[in-house]
Amino acid sequence: MATTPLTAEEIDALEPSFLGPTWMRNPLGAWELPQFTLGWQIAGWCAEYLRAEDGGPWKFTPEQLRFVLWWYAVDKNGRFIYRKGVLQRCKGWGKDPLLAVLCLVELVGPSRFSHWDPKTNEPVGIPHPQAWVQVTAVNQSQTTNTMALIPSLMSDRFKQVYRIKDGAELIRANGGKARLEAVTSSYRAIEGKRTTFVLLNETHHWIAGNNGHKMYETIDGNATKKDSRYLAITNAYLPGENSVAEKMRASFEQILEGRAAKISYLYDSIEAHPKTPLTPEALRIVIPKIRGDAVWLNVDAIIESVLDLTISASRSRRMWLNQIVAEEDALYGPAEWKACQRDDLVLRPGDEIVLGFDGGKTDDATALVAIRVADMAAFVIDLWEKPDGPQGENWEVNRELVNSRVHETFQLYDVKAMYADVALWESYITDWAAAYGEGLAVKAPGTNAIAWDMRGSLQRSTLAHERLMRSILDAKLVHNGDLALKRHVLNARRRTNNYGLSFGKESADSPRKVDLYAALMLAHEALYDLRTRGKKTKKRTGRGYFM
Structure with a gap:
């Protein structure tokens, strides 16, 4: 039996799911922000040393800034609140540019707690003295997505102050004391390395068959050394592939269930309501909510992609609505349940x-x-x-x-x-x-x-x-x-x-x-x-x- 199409008001009432402190509001309706964070200092440093696409100083969008503030939040002892994290967003949101910036922050920026400012009682950050940053993925094209953005971010002053020696897969700074490198698929090559920050790129593609699981386990093991952390970026994964993205989401949900210890884990996502129809009328209302501050995402182009019958509806939902949609042989999807x-x-x-x-x-x-x-x-x-x-x-x-x-x-x-x-x-x-x-x-x-x-x-x-x-x-x-x-x-x-x-x-x-x-x-x-x-x-x- 045919169902009655939803009205614009009914579609607008289909609120997305928000995960992570980035989306918390206080009782007055304002955004909830961490009490102590290096994020404000980092935002100022980025504006001083990094360039935006138009050649001007780098500036985070409000959504990006809230994420950065929480990712670099510290407790009263100056220790990071989060040891690992996941940033899950729709395709084209800008995960790679944001993480390219954070990789440079981790390379030479004020990414580690130093002391408390005696006047403001705010935390003060300094560069890691032995920064070793890795951009990891299961194939070279994924690391290229991030590494190719880095040269355009570095201002002339940045290169001069930090004595940058750059390359396609390895960037050195401060006379070789700090390094940023791309690594693909070779978990043995990174095992035991004293990395200080690792970016896990497109973890929805990290599966057992391409050594993605072993890469992840190695990275997590390395992160127990020094003051190391890692952050994964992903689109909505395909359930049942048992990708690293799926495993990390399952781990997060186990914490929510109380089945796993509550560890320092930041999971940040915005996902369309399961009942969102794939109609032009609905997408014009919903996509602006799902894209957040990524106003560069063209709604009309997305609608054309969704309406293209050569692209499955489930793939469109994962790409553009950031929905986790079940595989074909699943009895139910998240929406039905x-x-x-x-x-x-x-x-x-x-x-x-x-x-x-x-x-x-x-x-x-x-x-x-x-x-x-x-x-x-x-x-x-x-x-x-x-x-x-x-x-x-x-x-x-x-x-x-x-x-x-x-x-x-x-x-x-x-x-x-x-x-x-x-x-x-x-x-x-x-x-x-x-x-x-x-x-x-x-x-x-x-x-x-x-x-x-x-x-x-x-x-x-x-x-x-x-x-x-x-x-x-x-x-x-x-x-x-x-x-x-x-x-x-x-x-x-x-x-x-x-x-x-x-x-x-x-x-x-x-x-x-x-x-x-x-x-x-x-x-x-x-x-x-x-x-x-x-x-x-x-x-x-x-x-x-x-x-």
Whole structure:
């Protein structure tokens, strides 16, 4: 059925997503700026020594300046607030020129804290005494994008004062004490280097196949030496490629989830609303918002590119709207899942719920998901997932902890049904059925009230999955924005069979888990059965369970 086109007012109301302190405002509506930063001094230094495209002194746009102020923000001890960062913007925004300027700042500018000004109590910056700046990428054309801009930025005074000896891939300053170089793909060539600042160029192209992952790991390792930092610039990445850009975004979202330690990490992005239509009328309204201060981006030219049928819609969204759009075999994109989000949802003790459980042992996660009967609101009760890095070695889920959480859930809520995949957890599921089966309003197929064998009946599982998909795509199932659930849902891939559309991981050994999605499907199927064939039950009195 055709949908009614959005009005100009409705399109204008589709606010972009803003990530990073660059976009924070104070209660009065003014931009939030760091208390202490070297950025103001750096802006003055750039105006004195660097040239703009028109030959005049370099001047940051307000948007660029806010980013610089935050990137060079320091704490009361003079230490940088951020050790690493990501600047994600649409194509043509000007990431390369901005970072070319910052590379020169890092080469000879006031890029490191020296002392506090006794009169103003403001931080004072000095050049790094042994600056070693690298522009890194996985192919030469990417480094050329930045390095080719540098000669035009350097004024005659800059070259004279800092004794510049420039070249295409290596620039030396201060008699060779400071250096700026381009490096491509050779992670071995940069391993162990005492770099002071590294630019990671176009990390959406850094994948395992071109040594992008090894480059990134080497750069991060080098950054632990001295007072080193690194900054990545990227367009919106293609989900599923497992690029460095995707890994850095996943790391950032894990911090937001609380699944990773809160480290000094600046992530700055502005992304169009998922519902933005690719029509000329909508693009004329939205592109000026997404481009920020990059007024040089021609809206008419962008519209022509978007309307060119030889360019896929998903690519246009990534390039010009800075949207992270899922690959072709993904079940859902961020937009479909976002449409189901209700930020005010809270699961309260005593709520009537159904449960879905998908258990793993070592590699696969173990997930317990609830759906509230009254409004089809999904909640993650708990997730046990193998930690990343060394902590994940020899990891195995604590089965008794999971068992205790299941019993606790039955005590806290009015559980009407529970479907649990039997794989690896059959004995526990038998115990849960013995403890609670008689009080359930609907029981799983077979002799066990809770056991639901996802692998035993492909047809039944496929039909259950298609019912879940309809509820999500119609936004009948809602959620509170849980980031772990979002991650597992967006990881799910299309798997067709003789009975219809099912799901799976992108590959058997993929680290991108889907277990919360599997648990969500089981809970949804339990709710479907409850509504179609459930019986009325007396409210559970709450027989206690103790470990």
